[in-house]
Amino acid sequence: MSTANKKVMVVGGGIAGLTAAWELSQLDIDVELIEKTCFLGGYAIQFCCKATDECVTCGACSAEDMLCNVVNEPKIKVHLATEVEKINKNGKLSASLKKSSPQTDTAEGGVAKGYSKNNSPLLVVVDKSSCKKIPDGAVEFDDIELQNKIDDIDAVVLASGFTPFNAEIKGTYGYNKFNNLVTGLDLEHIIRKNGKVVRPSDGKEPKAVAFIQCVGSRDENLGNLWCSQVCCPYALRMAEQTKYKNPDTDITIFYMDIQNAGKNFPVFYEKCKSDMRFVRNIPVDLYPIKDDKLEMRYMNDDDGLSVKEVFDMVVLSIGIMPGSDNVELSELLDINLNQDGFFACKDKFNRTSTSKDGIFIAGTVQGPKTIAASMAHATQAAGEVMKYLGVSK
Ligand code: SF4
Ligand code: SF4
Structure with missing residues (x-):
């Protein structure tokens, strides 16, 4: 089956969300990437290179590479400072969106990488009231245009990460x-x-x-x-x-x-x-x-x-603790959490699918993972989405 007109919503713009979005886009799927903070890359983009005389395979540069891939990919539409408010199912899924509370405390990682609204799409949003130095080209939180709704979603990948x-x-x-x-x-x-x-x-x-x-x-x-x-x-x-x-x-x-x-x-x-x-x-x-x-x-x-x-x-x-929004997201998407508060996978042989058809999980929402393991899990989730959509790579 063709991937034409297939649309996947990825919730979370950390390393797992970026990877899932990128993998899906490379299979010609339209991706709507929702990130509640003001920048992409999550915690991974804030990590420094830990090479000594040689690379120690910390994975931090993978996050930078993946971020660059995503922002230059026209099949991926990024929604920063945005949260999913409601999911409706009437045939296909649709999502109502809302502006998130400004969260600029960890924006330095994204800003330090030099991304700005001059890149396409928008990458850094700041809240003037709490940001001492507005980076060149950044967009102020109050000025961002919010898209209220996404219709015709074929599948969702939840990659909203963890809370330290x-x-x-x-x-x-x-x-x-x-x-x-x-x-x-x-x-x-x-x-x-x-x-x-x-x-x-x-x-x-x-x-x-x-x-x-x-x-x-x-x-x-x-x-x-x-x-x-x-x-x-x-x-x-x-x-x-x-x-x-x-x-x-x-x-x-x-x-x-x-x-x-x-x-x-x-x-x-x-x-x-x-x-x-x-x-x-x-x-x-x-x-x-x-x-x-x-x-x-x-x-x-x-x-x-x-x-x-x-x-x-x-x-x-x-x-690594469960994401602070996990309970809210589990109710919104009608999928289960495990006893520790991370998202439960359907069975131990399928660690990216959930109790609900069409809803998949990627990265540390499912449990603690390294950067490399989160990327591998997200790639697996993208593969499961393709199977669900009935399309082959
Ligand atoms: S994986 Fe990348 S960021 Fe980490 S030590 Fe090696 S070169 Fe540096
Ligand atoms: S990896 Fe496990 S054993 Fe090591 S510090 Fe973390 S919780 Fe403790």
């Missing part, structure tokens, strides 16, 4: 109270801005940095029992990057287990072991001391005694 764990919930660590306590995402922004790791308090290079793993994941007290899978390789790449850019910095990783991530990971892990210290223990709490340093306390497994160590900077490896 809110580190403030781990009250004993004191995130947002102590200057030099940051999350992995904060550290990405620090490296992007400064070209190396510096302390937020004074802009100096830290001499001792600790990474705390499993913040928000594998935590019975929080009811978050799942492993986020990406934060081990992610933290180790960040740690190696720190060591590469700041060779005099001592790094300590506090962990429960190190999650294996792919075929090259064991070799990389061995290198990390020679470059930094690993302590199999999750710290209890942190206190600020003189010079904005942080004193960390953990219980020694051998004798049960409390151990104290001082660091110039501490990085929290926050986990």
Whole structure:
């Protein structure tokens, strides 16, 4: 069957949504890409390259490449700062759209890439009231034209992503109270801005940095029992990057287990072991001391005694949580969530289709994934859409 006049709505403009949109467009499908924030690329586009002497396959550049593909593809229509309000089914699907609340706090990633309304289609929207510097060519939130409705949708790919764990919930660590306590995402922004790791308090290079793993994941007290899978390789790449850019910095990783991530990971892990210290223990709490340093306390497994160590900077490896809109989207699309709050797949052999025909899932809406795994999942989702539409590649 021909793909002429077939239309798919992709909800979410992160790496999975971009990949699904791109794959479908290459099969001559018209794609309507809905993104509620003011820029495309999600979290992946905010990550820095973590290459040291060689590429460490972090996948960050794949997000940039895919973003460029999508914005130059006329078969894909992008709707920024837009949310789906209602889905109607009368024969084909139709979607009512609404303007989302302006969310400009993470727009720096998109802006930093230099995209603007001069590209086609529009890529950066800013809210004047909360944006200190309006980038050249960006469009103000109040001026964007909203398309109210999309008709004749043949299928939907839901790729609305995840929410990073809110580190403030781990009250004993004191995130947002102590200057030099940051999350992995904060550290990405620090490296992007400064070209190396510096302390937020004074802009100096830290001499001792600790990474705390499993913040928000594998935590019975929080009811978050799942492993986020990406934060081990992610933290180790960040740690190696720190060591590469700041060779005099001592790094300590506090962990429960190190999650294996792919075929090259064991070799990389061995290198990390020679470059930094690993302590199999999750710290209890942190206190600020003189010079904005942080004193960390953990219980020694051998004798049960409390151990104290001082660091110039501490990085929290926050986990992947279900998207903040998941409940709303599951009701809107009439599809199920699993027990952890991610979207449930129809069966374990088909991890992109849902309980509803014509609605597919891609990327971290289904559960924690790396950039590469999200892209693979989105490609698989596009393939399932084609099968559903009765067209062959
Ligand atoms: S995969 Fe990551 S480390 Fe390798 S070149 Fe791309 S951004 Fe840099
Ligand atoms: S990937 Fe590592 S840091 Fe993340 S939850 Fe799993 S074990 Fe913990």
